[in-house]
Amino acid sequence: MLVLLFVMSILLGATSFACGILPLSVAFSKTCLERLSAVGTGLLLGAALGVIIPEGMETAVEASPGLIPTSTIALSLIFGFTFMLVIEQIVSPHAHSHNDHTLGLHTVKKDSTQKSAEVDFDAELGELEQEEGLDRPGYRQPAPSSIPLNDPHASEFTGRAFSLTFGLVIHGLADGLALGASSLAKDQSGVSSNLSVIVFLALIIHKAPTSLALTTSLLAISLPRQKCKEHLIAFASSTPISAVASYLLFSSFGNGDNHWTGIALLVSGGTFLYVATVLQPVSNHRGASSIGDMRPITRVFHIVVGMIIPLILSVVLGHGH
Template identity: 30%
Template sequence: MDGAWAVILISLAMFVGCFMLGIIPLLISLSEQKLQLVTVLGAGLLCGTALSIIIPEGVELVQESWKEPRAHMYSGNSVTATLGLLIHAAADGVALGAAAASSQVSVQVVVFFAVILHKAPAAFGLVSFLMHAGLERKTIQKHLLAFSAAAPLMAISTYFILSANRLSITGIGMLFSAGTFLYVATVHVLPEINSRGHQRSTHLHHETGTGGGAYQQQGGLGITESLTLILGAGLPVLLALGLPDD
């Protein structure tokens, strides 16, 4: 039951943290640049966690299962935006639940930080989008509540499903979650950041009247964003070094 209580407490902490972080735009306004840096850091954490932590651990669990005797394969519009982020949040929950089922402390801690730092700007973005859409405060809070609850519920469900199965299933679950991390970071988050930088460069071009060739070179991630991305990708390794495996 220790593992079960651990994943329940982690999921509860993630729910409260995500909801409290997401409600910030309703209370104070944050600059777009600060929010973008947090988003880039979260994307780097997702990539670093998937490549250096989750994939090696998942492959190791699958390899260990081959050495065990053969066992049973299984045991006894604003709405659109919210639904899309709910799917992403559910994938985060699968990652956290699979990490908890692996019984590796370092994997659990690193995945938790990666998920919460990824969900923070996502919650910011969801609430900001709903505010711009003109929804009432109570309606926005309901959407945020659903988004905050998606990952914890999936984490708990995934943990109990994988802990009842053999190691290969847990390893495959971790490899699946690594794929979702890489997909969200490289297909959803980073292209959106790149698009924002391109739009800012276009706006600057129209204001200053500079040549088109000069502005084309300014699109994409800047030096600060690139360094933040590298920092985020390296943090999982540094976190794992100071944590025990069991």
């Protein structure tokens, strides 16, 4: 199973990097990326509620014959959710203190006017941008080519880029925990289950718009392209490293016992719920304020489609509950 996890981790990191590189040379449709982001939100919800958490509960019960470890289940879920809450508040302590929750992200267009558009690719990234002063009303980000290399504010731009990347790296580590923990899951016959494949597919689709969002944000603050690639590598490698590390860690702790596997799955389920419901709000109350914004019914449709996909995969792969 470690070999399969290693292969999935490599593919996940390579896909994240490849998607993040695209904005350096290609302009993307705002509507297409919004829809992909909505499907990604649904995938996280579906994977957490329909696959990871049920599997974690089943594993925890099997590890405690004769009783249902409700306290362990509850504490594990709460810990995963709270961990992400604490980390996100440390990275961006005022992210949720605004009355206006319109969270924007700038995309760089390769036209003569160098205009910027605002897109909600990933709420966590939009919040970090607001915290770092990248989304102030009436403020337009300068084009990457408009700031000279000897700009006195270069260090400020570097600091903003670090904050953006650091926040996403933390969430990437949490995603790796989910993939690593799911790779430990076994079916009733003791054979490794296909849960990790479902989580892997959900993460692939979830990370595509996030990688695009990171690169476009770094370009918007005039970070050199080489530096953009370095930040992207850090983000793309966070989940693979965390996945392999968490697998080895829980394998050594568990020593064949399902107790730690169940806890790991439930903790990762809690982190997924936080990312899907808080960092990428299911309810988007912005309204269609500009051309290209999705209508609420369209957003709900794409989220529901994303939620159903993990359930379909669990049935197809023979891992239904």
